[in-house]
Amino acid sequence: MSFLENLFHKEKKIESVVLIDISTSSVAGAYATFASGEQPTLHYLRRLPVEMHEGESDARAMLRALKILGDTLVREGAPALLRVTGTGRADSVLVSVDAPWEKTSVRTEHFEQDEPFTFTKEMVRAALEKASFAPPEQLLADESVIGTTLNGYQTRDPYDKEANRAAVIILTSLINKRVAEGVKAIMRGVLHAEDIFPIAGSSLRYQAIRTAFPHETDALIIDATGRELTSLSLVRKSLLVNITEMKERTENSVAWTRSLTDTLKTIAQRFPLPRTVFLLAREPELSILREALLTAKLGSLWLSDNPPKITSILGSHVSTFVRQATTNPADLSLLLMALFRQNRTPDEAV
Numbered sequence: 001m002s003f004l005e006n007l008f009h010k011e012k013k014i015e016s017v018v019l020i021d022i023s024t025s026s027v028a029g030a031y032a033t034f035a036s037g038e039q040p041t042l043h044y045l046r047r048l049p050v051e052m053h054e055g056e057s058d059a060r061a062m063l064r065a066l067k068i069l070g071d072t073l074v075r076e077g078a079p080a081l082l083r084v085t086g087t088g089r090a091d092s093v094l095v096s097v098d099a100p101w102e103k104t105s106v107r108t109e110h111f112e113q114d115e116p117f118t119f120t121k122e123m124v125r126a127a128l129e130k131a132s133f134a135p136p137e138q139l140l141a142d143e144s145v146i147g148t149t150l151n152g153y154q155t156r157d158p159y160d161k162e163a164n165r166a167a168v169i170i171l172t173s174l175i176n177k178r179v180a181e182g183v184k185a186i187m188r189g190v191l192h193a194e195d196i197f198p199i200a201g202s203s204l205r206y207q208a209i210r211t212a213f214p215h216e217t218d219a220l221i222i223d224a225t226g227r228e229l230t231s232l233s234l235v236r237k238s239l240l241v242n243i244t245e246m247k248e249r250t251e252n253s254v255a256w257t258r259s260l261t262d263t264l265k266t267i268a269q270r271f272p273l274p275r276t277v278f279l280l281a282r283e284p285e286l287s288i289l290r291e292a293l294l295t296a297k298l299g300s301l302w303l304s305d306n307p308p309k310i311t312s313i314l315g316s317h318v319s320t321f322v323r324q325a326t327t328n329p330a331d332l333s334l335l336l337m338a339l340f341r342q343n344r345t346p347d348e349a350v
Contacts, residue, residue, distance in 0.1 A: 016081055016090040017341060018073065018191060020066075021201070021333040022183065023098040023226060024058045025282070026050055027065045029073045030334045031081045031090060032341070040338040041323045043084055044077035045331055059101070063182045070190030080326075092195035093187050096337055099229030101176040102200035103138070106146075106243045107131075112165040119150060119166045121159050128170065139180045141198045142173040144344075146207065147239045154239060169240055171207070173200035201333075202231035206240070208336040209278060211343045212317055218274035220308075222260070224250050224281040224289060225333065232263060234271055242271060250285045253292040260293075264301050273302050277310045280332075286312055 014035045019042075021028040028047035034040045050065045052058075078088030109127045111119065124145065134140035147169035148158040158166065175198050184196050202223050209221055221233040227250045234242040244267060248259035264273065281289050290312050299307045315330030322338045324330060 014085060015092070016085055016087075018090045018093045018187075018193070019334055019337040019341070020069075020093060020095040020183075020187070021047075021098075021331075021337060022062060022066065022095065022101075023201075023282075024050060024062065024100070024228060027062060027069045028331055028334055029069050029077070030331070030338075031073070031077045032338050033081075033084060034342055039321065039323045040342045041084075041325050042334065042338060043325050044073070044080040045324075045326060045328050045334055046072055046077070047331060048072070059176075059179050059182070062179075063186060066183065067186050067190065070186055074190060090191065090193065092197065093191060093193045094337060094341055095183055095187070095196065095198040096201040096204050096333065097141075097175050097179065097183070097198055098201040098226035100226075101179040102202065102226075103174040104200045104202045104206075104231060104243060104245065105172045105174075106240055107170050107172070108167050109170060110165070110167050111163075116162050116164055119158055119161055119163050124168055127168075132172075134174055137177055138174040139177045139198070140172070141175045141180065141200065142203065144171045144173075144203065144207065145169070146171045146210075149239075154237070171203050171240065171243075173198075173203045175200065201226060202229075202233075202243075202245075204340045205280060205333075205336050206231075206233050206243075207344070208318075208340040209280070209313065210235070211339055212321060213278070216276050216278075219276040219278060220274055221278045222280065224256075224279070224285065227251075227282065227285070230256070230260065232260075232267065234267060234274070236271065236274070242267060250281065250289060253285075253288050256289065257292040257296050261296060261298065261301070264298070268301055273308070275302070275308050277308045278313055279310055280313045282333075 017032050019030040026047050026049050030042045030045035032040055032042050048069050050061050052061045082088035145168050149167045150158055150163040180198050187193050187196050217238045219235045223231040230246040232244045246263050248256045250256050315332045318335040322335045
């Protein structure tokens with residue numbers, strides 16, 4: 001069962017959520033409110049750099065920055081939430097964790113019987129409980145149902161329907177257990193929060209992008225937001241069919257592009273590559289990586305002289321779905337977190 005399930009079953013008309021985005025280079029937080037039928041709203045946001053001390057590990061430096069961020073959220077952000085909701089305390093905390101502390105994978109669970117059967121959510125729960133696994137050093141943070149087919153046809157409303165066969169596509173988030181425990185301890189101590197829900201950043205952003213661009217049924221999503229790890233998600237006929245993680249760092253755009261090209265060649269041996277490519281990265285790498293892709297002459301991988309259409313995902317792509325009631329510059333990662341939270345349905349949180 002998803003650790004996020006309780007996050008999406010609140011009966012309150014307005015729910016307050018603290019959004020936390022974690023990477024090796026920076027940490028960010030926001031106070032957001034969610035109401036049925038309305039756009040989610042960010043009432044306060046702040047991003048702080050992770051500053052390394054000599055001999056310090058990435059995880060220790062990040063947790064130290066996270067504690068400072070948490071104190072700042074309480075001191076500056078809670079009053080902003082108080083003015084809107086009447087209380088400065090959030091109902092829950094959603095935490096997005098990037099590489100090197102996360103791993104995202106995709107798999108398909110199949111259901112087939114000799115006679116027609118009624119496909120139920122309980123069947124999916126039981127299958128996940130039986131098949132779910134996490135190494136001792138990792139936390140199974142979330143398993144999201146991101147696609148379902150009945151008798152070979154994709155459907156958005158699959159449960160309690162009769163079928164001869166069914167399949168669900170599962171997106172799994174694993175988080176380094178020590179990091180997850182450290183993050184939760186800080187959030188409990190600073191925000192006095194009990195409902196804390198971590199998820200792999202690449203999993204969250206994939207799901208948010210699919211919400212923002214629902215009509216792009218065939219696309220390749222290149223997510224280099226984590227900087228130390230790039231996630232490539234291949235979508236065909238609106239279904240995620242492959243996810244590959246590449247460990248080349250983004251600082252060296254030449255080496256990164258070379259590694260990406262090799263990875264795409266491997267993917268192309270199994271699947272045709274789509275014409276639409278979405279690129280996610282943090283500034284200033286976004287413009288650098290986009291330019292590197294445009295000059296890499298990738299058209300040959302698509303068996304065409306014409307290169308694919310590369311769209312850099314910007315805050316403006318998400319701002320139509322999420323309202324920001326602050327004067328801060330738009331923070332793409334936090335906007336995507338709000339979009340994910342708003343559109344996550346109970347059926348996806350099995």
